[in-house]
Amino acid sequence: MKFAVVRFPGSNCDEDALQGLRDAGHVAEYAWHENSDLSSFDAVWVPGGFSYGDYLRCGAIAARSPVMESVRAAAAAGAPVIGVCNGFQILCESGLLPGALVRNSATKFVCKDVWLRPEGVSEVWPVRAVGLIRIPIAHGEGRFVAHEEELRRLEGEGRVAFRYVDSHGERTPVSNPNGSVHDIAGIFNEGRNVLGMMPHPERATRPSLGSKDGLGLLRVLNQVQRT
Numbered sequence: 331m332k333f334a335v336v337r338f339p340g341s342n343c344d345e346d347a348l349q350g351l352r353d354a355g356h357v358a359e360y361a362w363h364e365n366s367d368l369s370s371f372d373a374v375w376v377p378g379g380f381s382y383g384d385y386l387r388c389g390a391i392a393a394r395s396p397v398m399e400s401v402r403a404a405a406a407a408g409a410p411v412i413g414v415c416n417g418f419q420i421l422c423e424s425g426l427l428p429g430a431l432v433r434n435s436a437t438k439f440v441c442k443d444v445w446l447r448p449e450g451v452s453e454v455w456p457v458r459a460v461g462l463i464r465i466p467i468a469h470g471e472g473r474f475v476a477h478e479e480e481l482r483r484l485e486g487e488g489r490v491a492f493r494y495v496d497s498h499g500e501r502t503p504v505s506n507p508n509g510s511v512h513d514i515a516g517i518f519n520e521g522r523n524v525l526g527m528m529p530h531p532e533r534a535t536r537p538s539l540g541s542k543d544g545l546g547l548l549r550v551l552n553q554v555q556r557t
Contacts, residue, residue, distance in 0.1 A: 331410070331551055334361040334371040336401070336417075338392045343378035343415065343532060350532035351375065354548035361397060368400040371409075373551065376401065378415030378468070378530060388431065388471045389419030398424050410454050410551055411524040415469055418516070418526035427519055427526045428484070429476030431469075435509025439470040443541065444507055444529055446515055447499050450491035452522035456550050457491055462499050463543035465534040467507060472528040474510040474517070484517055491525055492516035 335347045337360050344360065351358035358375070361368060368374060381392035392398070398420075405411045405426055413421035421427045434440055443466050448457035476484070484490055492515040496505040506513045508528070516527030531544030 331372040332357040332359070332370070333373045333375050334359065334368050335375045335377060336361050336363060336397055337377075338363045338379070338381035338395065340381045340383055341377050341379035341416075343530065346530070346532040347375045347377045347414070350535040350544065350548055353535050354545055356548070356551070363392065363395040363397045366396045366400055368397070368404055371404070373410040374401050374404050374412070376411070376413035376417030376420050378417055381416055381420065387423065389416055389423040392420045393423035402426065405519070405521070405524050408454070408521065408523050413526045414530055414532065415472070415528055418528055419471065421524065421526045426524050427517060428480045429474055429517070431471050431528070432473050432475055433471050434469070434473050434507075440472070440507050441468040442466065442507065444515070445495050445497050445499070445505065446492040446529060447495040448492055449488070450518050450522070451488040452491070452518055452525070454523040455491070455518065455525045457547065459550055460543070460546040462495070463546065464541050465529045465531050465544045466540070467529045469508070469528055472508040472510070474514045474528070476511065481511060484514075485512070487520075489518040489520075489522065490514055490516075491518050492527055492529070
């Protein structure tokens with residue numbers, strides 16, 4: 331698939347995303363945040379970093395960039411869209427995903443490897459195919475929160491894509507690095523073609539990076555055809 335990797339002022343995981351997607355067999359090119367046309371792409375990656383210096387709220391300014399109109403259009407057309415870390419925050423701020431990412435419960439920046447258990451059901455993002463994975467996090471505002479009604483819908487509709495777990499795949503108090511409700515590490519939109527997650531699969535695509543577990547997630551789209 332041909333991915334647009336969106337770049338905002340302050341993005342710092344765009345190069346990782348570009349190289350990770352190419353390692354997974356995709357075509358990937360950058361798309362500047364002022365670009366209002368993504369029609370030549372099959373899928374969109376909104377990367378991590380500190381867009382606009384995280385002023386106001388993380389992702390709040392980026393969510394209003396011209397490119398986001400095209401991202402919304404792509405999502406509405408059923409194209410695969412993924413937002414990682416700051417990208418997840420941007421997708422929530424733009425209304426493409428419910429809930430919000432707020433300050434970690436320990437009020438500290440956390441940078442370490444975590445274990446994820448895929449749970450969500452999606453034909454576009456068949457995350458269950460990757461199984462239990464270990465990939466890194468790096469965030470200060472990664473605690474997912476949502477209203478009770480939104481949480482019930484996410485849980486009831488199978489839209490929790492990933493949960494933080496231990497190395498055995500079990501949810502424990504110490505396996506959750508930021509205090510996210512229900513140990514949620516990633517979610518889908520209602521159409522299940524938009525995926526937001528705090529951990530970084532693009533930073534775990536080669537053994538030299540400490541893990542290549544993220545590569546499997548990037549490869550699950552190889553057989554997906556855009557309609």
